[in-house]
Amino acid sequence: MTPEKLLRQIDFIKEIDKLKYIQRKTKLFNSDRYENDAEHSWHLALMAMILFEHADESVDLLKVIKMVLIHDIVEIDAGDTFIYDTQKAHSNTEEERLAANRIFGLLPESQAEDLINIWEEFEAGETQEAKFARAMDRLEPLLQNSSNNGGTWNEPGVNYNKVYAKKSVIKAGANVLWEYAEGLIDDGVKKGVLKKD
Template identity: 30%
Template sequence: MATITQLNAVLDVLKLAERLKFELRHSYTSSGRQESVAEHTWRMSLMAVLMEPYLEQEIDMAKLLKMVIIHDLIEAEAGDMSILDVLRDPSLKLVKEQREIQAIENLRTKLGEPLGSEIYELWFEFEEKSTYVAKVANAFDKLEVQLQHNEADINTWEPIEYDLSYRMDRHVTFDANLKMLKDLIEEQADQKMKASGVDTNEIRIRAAAF
């Protein structure tokens, strides 16, 4: 049976996680507002449920969902730093890593054993992409981001995001069905850009050379 201390720790983390409902990401929704971290995580979870039957390998679904749900939990403390910010200023990568590691260590301490260590290990497994389940979770993370961009007004896109639409291959090469899903999402982006008068052939060439 759980102790009062353990349940209070769970409540503390749930209170912390509530921040993800208003911690905003760079992505915009189709309605024209910025999405929250919690919304990104929710649709990643749904993507995992819907794609699980089509993955090439059998997967521990409980572990996959845990990994998806906790992967951005640290942003409740560390905040969300867009990859675009890091691309513009590479020195921010170390700052981001330090903040996130401190946040996951604080989370492990707050939750105690054994739950704290489980969350801690799942987070690092996701970050290191050392297993099939971690690679799948990372693929969903990248694919959901592009899917959201596709659904947003193209006026919200930054120039680098045109190129990023064609740079998802390395996240899905380990699974043919994820590669197919990536191709469909990439085609949506391609059509969206063409509809706004963008020369996507030039962008594809540039992205391929990256």
């Protein structure tokens, strides 16, 4: 007989497969294909592994990797909110909280509690790990848009001020990466793919 704990873990593993179907607004590097949430999370985990030496302060890399791998799981239920959406705030909503409780709640209690705590820490953005994880989350689509002739910067209502404000989160976790990101934003303006109103 299969232990109940294992069955719950397998149920969770099956459920999170749905992350592969959540489309994002950004496209893969130099591509017309939209990225999905699973690809995004995987990419952030590898970015964290490669770039963590640039964090402003020492970070627990395993915790950062956990954060970036699970931060968007709630979008299975809540959907992906475009970072520049003017109708819906790109923040921790009640909808996401319900999703976190349901999806992580599929796991045995101690694992569910651990992942909910990590997700909440990421969302709060106050610890060094959360600041660095959020820097990765904001840097990746910036790199994509830079490689795609502006990408989502071409969406209605998106301009330099909005991009700068949203991407400045990078500065809180990795100043060196923020300096690089600022250069990409400025290049977008110079190339005419990011409007400065």
